[in-house]
Amino acid sequence: MQAQHNTLVRAIGAYGVAHALVDASCAALVFSAVATGRLPSSVAVVAILAYNLLAFASQPILGWFVNDAYSARTWARAGALVTAAAYLVLAIILAGRNARKLTHPTFSK
Numbered sequence: 121m122q123a124q125h126n127t128l129v130r131a132i133g134a135y136g137v138a139h140a141l142v143d144a145s146c147a148a149l150v151f152s153a154v155a156t157g158r159l160p161s162s163v164a165v166v167a168i169l170a171y172n173l174l175a176f177a178s179q180p181i182l183g184w185f186v187n188d189a190y191s192a193r194t195w196a197r198a199g200a201l202v203t204a205a206a207y208l209v210l211a212i213i214l215a216g217r218n219a220r221k222l223t224h225p226t227f228s229k
Contacts, residue, residue: 135192138196142203146203149207150167150168
């Protein structure tokens with residue numbers, strides 16, 4: 121019984137640390153893009169608001185589904201994959217925007 125409790129506490133701690141790292145890395149990415157001029161601050165505000173809206177609005181629904189599905193580990197992995205995909209999409213957008221500035225300086229706005 122104690123071993124099961126310890127495993128649960130470790131799992132919750134690991135998920136908590138992973139969640140904090142994802143939030144911190146998302147914030148760092150947005151703020152660094154603004155600081156370097158790759159992302160206008162108005163777009164960053166919209167991105168942060170959209171992120172929070174999606175994250176908090178979907179928590180009750182996804183939490184209910186995950187609790188019923190008994191597959192928290194699978195959903196944690198899926199969340200990590202979605203986050204990685206979001207980073208990839210943002211990197212492609214920023215790379216395309218920077219490439220356009222380098223190849224067509226007159227159109228860089």
